[in-house]
Amino acid sequence: MDAIELRGITKTFGRVTALHDLNLSVRAGELTALLGPNGAGKTTAISLMLGLAAPSSGQVSVLGGNPRRDDVRRRMGSMPQESALPAALTVREAVALFARFYPTPLPVEQALALADLTGVATRRAGTLSGGKSAAWPLRWPPWATPTCC
Numbered sequence: 001m002d003a004i005e006l007r008g009i010t011k012t013f014g015r016v017t018a019l020h021d022l023n024l025s026v027r028a029g030e031l032t033a034l035l036g037p038n039g040a041g042k043t044t045a046i047s048l049m050l051g052l053a054a055p056s057s058g059q060v061s062v063l064g065g066n067p068r069r070d071d072v073r074r075r076m077g078s079m080p081q082e083s084a085l086p087a088a089l090t091v092r093e094a095v096a097l098f099a100r101f102y103p104t105p106l107p108v109e110q111a112l113a114l115a116d117l118t119g120v121a122t123r124r125a126g127t128l129s130g131g132k133s134a135a136w137p138l139r140w141p142p143w144a145t146p147t148c149c
């Protein structure tokens with residue numbers, strides 16, 4: 001079973017065809033980069049893999065199931081380009097809050113240590129420097145302990 005399988009995917013937005021007959025397979029443990037010019041459909045393809053949108057036609061399978069299903073989503077990790085930090089929470093509080101969205105998260109202290117954030121754990125998220133903010137565990141997949149990749 002491939003970790004990610006896209007079969008004959010077409011995605012349209014009104015008159016715009018963002019993806020046309022896309023086929024893509026990613027095996028467990030494989031590192032894959034999607035490259036292409038602006039508007040090529042990279043973000044659209046990743047949205048489909050994450051179950052954030054449904055294809056207009058074709059089939060998407062992640063870890064053997066439909067990523068629109070909650071039980072499949074809970075086994076996935078993703079790192080968004082941008083993340084809206086809850087500025088009023090401390091770093092530790094925010095990590096603890098988001099960890100509860102997952103059935104088997106990394107322990108909070110371990111996630112903080114891995115992201116080199118232990119020293120700022122009591123700071124409010126909104127006061128972090130750009131660099132520390134970029135190291136935010138919410139943007140970092142391992143803390144959610146995804147099934148693979």
Ligand SMILES: Nc1ncnc2c1ncn2[C@@H]1O[C@H](COP(=O)(O)OP(=O)(O)OP(=O)(O)O)[C@@H](O)[C@H]1O
Pocket residue numbers: 013016017018036037038039040041042043044045
């Ligand atoms: N929600 C939407 N509504 C309408 N059109 C959309 C929507 N999302 C994407 N598109 C269109 O689909 C096409 C593919 O967009 P997409 O964002 O997937 O490209 P991309 O490869 O990620 O581009 P970039 O490199 O600029 O990030 C573009 O023409 C875009 O305008």
Ligand SMILES: [Mg+2]
Pocket residue numbers: 042043044
């Ligand atoms: Mg994009």
